[in-house]
């Protein structure tokens with residue numbers, strides 16, 4: 001049973017702080033932030049703040065904490081440095097974590113500099129994204145990601161570019177924010193304007209390991225619309241792509257055929273469904289990749305307390321013209337978020353108000369919302385095991 005307390009209680013939040021975030025691989029950011037020697041990225045999740053640095057082409061990760069007295073080593077979220085210098089007393093560290101200089105070193109006991117080497121945190125790049133794990137015993141990133149790399153394979157995300165990155169503070173638990181992107185059941189209610197172009201009733205959900213995927217057919221109207229003939233909005237959309245919608249037995253098939261006919265080389269590894277449809281890949285516990293053939297959005301939901309989270313949106317494209325923009329904090333109605341996601345974020349906050357009201361004890365979930373239940377079983381695998389490896393949820 002998925003209780004509302006999972007979204008509201010301080011005890012649940014504490015369990016996550018103790019047993020989830022310190023033991024799971026989590027998304028730190030996009031590789032574009034760390035392409036050059038000396039690039040730094042500070043990423044936070046739960047209690048942890050992790051500093052990742054490009055040391056001669058090798059990514060290294062450390063807690064962003066000075067071993068002297070605990071001041072954050074890097075104040076900025078992103079930057080480029082030659083060395084790491086703590087601003088409080090200017091202890092100086094090489095990019096590989098060795099402490100190189102301590103002002104007035106003789107006033108410390110001997111060996112202080114050697115003992116101050118920064119401890120390494122596990123870091124890996126997959127699908128153009130940088131992942132970290134604070135636990136040395138956790139499975140490898142590839143074991144953890146399991147089916148995800150196959151699901152992402154055809155897109156070639158390693159070579160995609162980060163086009164923009166924004167953070168929206170939300171008055172919602174991170175799981176409420178995650179849930180609204182883990183089901184297509186709400187499309188007809190929250191995004192009715194999409195129904196002529198998107199067949200939510202044909203959406204397919206796959207659960208595998210900790211993770212999941214939703215494939216939503218595009219180029220075909222929602223089965224909820226009914227009616228004869230091709231919807232005028234779909235017809236106009238397809239004709240703009242050179243598809244004669246009225247002649248088609250199946251508009252999605254005709255759209256796919258047209259895309260294959262004029263295919264770009266970059267699409268050669270995409271499956272038919274990846275080429276034409278919208279794939280939403282859920283990476284446990286708090287990331288989704290919302291994928292289209294030439295652009296993608298990465299959603300990340302970071303806990304800021306039982307009732308608050310940070311929603312991050314990373315917009316990816318195949319090629320970026322111009323420099324990489326700095327990350328910025330904004331509001332849910334910023335046009336860069338897009339109207340569909342704006343509605344989703346408002347819904348996450350509305351859900352949280354419902355959960356806080358005391359009027360509901362547990363959620364009622366359909367098969368279309370199976371990922372929500374799957375996420376909670378995955379969380380249980382972490383909560384129920386304090387020291388052994390977390391169990392994967394059963395399908």
Ligand code: FES
Pocket residue numbers: 066067068069070071086087088089090091
């Ligand atoms: S706390 Fe970093 S140098 Fe003192």
Ligand SMILES: [Fe+2]
Pocket residue numbers: 180186187190191340343344
């Ligand atoms: Fe939505």
